Amino acid sequence: MTDQTDQADQTEPIGPADASIAPRYAGIATFARLPRIEDVPRADIAVVGVPFDSGVSYRPGARFGPAHVREASRLLRPYNPAQDVTPFSTQQVVDAGDISANPFDLSEAVAQIQQAATELSADGKRLVTIGGDHTIALPLLRVVAEKHGPIAVLHFDAHLDTWDTYFGAPITHGTPFRRASEEGLIDMHASMHVGIRGPLYSRDDLRDDERLGFAIISSVEIETEGLQSAIERMLARLGDRPVYVSVDIDVLDPAHAPGTGTPEAGGMTSRELLAMLRALRNVNIVGADVVEVAPAYDHAQITAVAASHVAYEIISAMTPSTTL
Numbered sequence: 001m002t003d004q005t006d007q008a009d010q011t012e013p014i015g016p017a018d019a020s021i022a023p024r025y026a027g028i029a030t031f032a033r034l035p036r037i038e039d040v041p042r043a044d045i046a047v048v049g050v051p052f053d054s055g056v057s058y059r060p061g062a063r064f065g066p067a068h069v070r071e072a073s074r075l076l077r078p079y080n081p082a083q084d085v086t087p088f089s090t091q092q093v094v095d096a097g098d099i100s101a102n103p104f105d106l107s108e109a110v111a112q113i114q115q116a117a118t119e120l121s122a123d124g125k126r127l128v129t130i131g132g133d134h135t136i137a138l139p140l141l142r143v144v145a146e147k148h149g150p151i152a153v154l155h156f157d158a159h160l161d162t163w164d165t166y167f168g169a170p171i172t173h174g175t176p177f178r179r180a181s182e183e184g185l186i187d188m189h190a191s192m193h194v195g196i197r198g199p200l201y202s203r204d205d206l207r208d209d210e211r212l213g214f215a216i217i218s219s220v221e222i223e224t225e226g227l228q229s230a231i232e233r234m235l236a237r238l239g240d241r242p243v244y245v246s247v248d249i250d251v252l253d254p255a256h257a258p259g260t261g262t263p264e265a266g267g268m269t270s271r272e273l274l275a276m277l278r279a280l281r282n283v284n285i286v287g288a289d290v291v292e293v294a295p296a297y298d299h300a301q302i303t304a305v306a307a308s309h310v311a312y313e314i315i316s317a318m319t320p321s322t323t324l
Contacts, residue, residue, distance in 0.1 A: 015088040030095035032076040037096040046096040055135030055173040059261040061294035068295035072304030114139035131291030134173040145185040152190035152241040157248035158264040181212040188213025195251035198264035245288040259298025277313040
């Protein structure tokens with residue numbers, strides 16, 4: 001006779017609420033209408049929010065991002081034809097609610113996020129985190145690097161986020177990957193930015209970024225060299241390393257993601273971004289975040305819908321290959 005733990009381990013994953021029984025627009029808004037973490041015996045992937053934006057340098061509001069993305073995720077369905085996987089049927093994906101972080105003290109907030117992420121992932125589950133501003137990437141990278149060693153960071157963004165300080169503050173939404181590199185958290189031979197564009201302070205920004213361990217596929221290069229070339233360069237750079245995927249929604253053009261704090265013209269389309277994420281199907285993704293959704297600037301959930309699909313494609317790419 002098996003004990004309760006063995007029975008729990010054998011439990012089939014619980015998927016989203018049945019839309020033929022409960023309308024999609026009804027009930028508590030969990031990500032993709034998935035069960036809450038307290039309603040299942042175990043989990044493989046936890047979607048967790050971090051409603052924090054005290055590290056922003058321009059327009060605030062990303063603290064409301066997790067709730068906005070959850071609302072926009074109600075229409076996601078169990079089968080992903082683009083990747084030919086059913087991401088919620090062979091792994092238990094849950095909504096783990098939100099991590100509380102001090103909105104008045106950056107250092108304490110980062111410590112709180114790191115501690116909560118450590119506890120949440122202690123049993124081996126992987127986290128897909130919805131921000132919040134990009135400051136949250138630093139504590140999350142500390143957690144995955146503690147388990148896996150230096151991580152290949154795949155960073156989709158309009159901005160490098162490897163600047164040094166803002167007003168003397170070393171940890172903000174523009175500095176997480178500089179601090180991560182300095183702390184030895186990233187694989188300096190396998191990390192990459194995708195979608196970079198817009199004006200910089202000087203050419204030294206690019207030199208600094210390369211020294212910190214990042215290669216770049218710019219938005220212009222995606223246009224001139226083509227999407228397939230960008231995908232091939234991305235996969236070659238990542239190799240077979242453990243990968244952390246960090247998506248700032250402003251990597252998309254403002255036409256596709258108006259609801260963000262630091263928009264830049266000339267960005268990727270939603271279709272291009274989703275295609276690059278789908279190409280990660282055979283990559284070892286150990287964690288991810290989707291950040292900088294600011295609903296006050298959004299229209300008709302355009303940005304939140306894009307962000308929810310970004311998270312969905314990442315979770316699909318994390319699905320065990322046995323489902324193919």
